[in-house]
Amino acid sequence: MKEKISFIIAFFLIAMVSLYFFNEYKTKNLVQDFFDTDSLAEETHNITVINRDAEINTTSIKKDSTLFPTFINSLEKLEIKRNSNSNFTYGIGYSLVIYHNNALHNIDINEDGLVKFNNKTYEIQNKQAFEKFLEIVKKSTQ
Numbered sequence: 001m002k003e004k005i006s007f008i009i010a011f012f013l014i015a016m017v018s019l020y021f022f023n024e025y026k027t028k029n030l031v032q033d034f035f036d037t038d039s040l041a042e043e044t045h046n047i048t049v050i051n052r053d054a055e056i057n058t059t060s061i062k063k064d065s066t067l068f069p070t071f072i073n074s075l076e077k078l079e080i081k082r083n084s085n086s087n088f089t090y091g092i093g094y095s096l097v098i099y100h101n102n103a104l105h106n107i108d109i110n111e112d113g114l115v116k117f118n119n120k121t122y123e124i125q126n127k128q129a130f131e132k133f134l135e136i137v138k139k140s141t142q
Contacts, residue, residue: 034105035101040076041072044072044101047061049095081125089112091111093109093110095108
């Protein structure tokens with residue numbers, strides 16, 4: 001009887017750990033996963049883009065800016081997947097400081113398609129959406 005109970009407990013623990021890792025490492029939408037919302041535009045007040053090139057440039061995108069809806073739409077299209085194998089390097093990249101729902105969120109993105117948020121590294125899955133997003137980010141920092 002004890003062996004049966006031990007087997008059931010072990011099976012249950014293995015199933016729970018497997019479900020956790022399956023959920024943690026599956027492809028997710030960046031906005032839904034990081035901000036727990038479907039519509040980022042409604043609750044976002046301001047976005048600051050920091051260009052980490054040779055010279056650090058900072059640009060602020062206000063909610064009433066004409067670039068704001070385009071920026072938000074391209075950000076909402078990004079799909080990410082948790083990646084624990086690669087190290088995030090800052091090199092050439094951008095930091096997004098998003099004032100959302102009365103809190104500041106910092107997202108670091110490099111040009112290799114890696115994202116760092118809350119000390120976790122993610123990889124952007126849809127490269128075409130990422131390239132369009134990078135174009136908009138580059139345009140905003142010029």
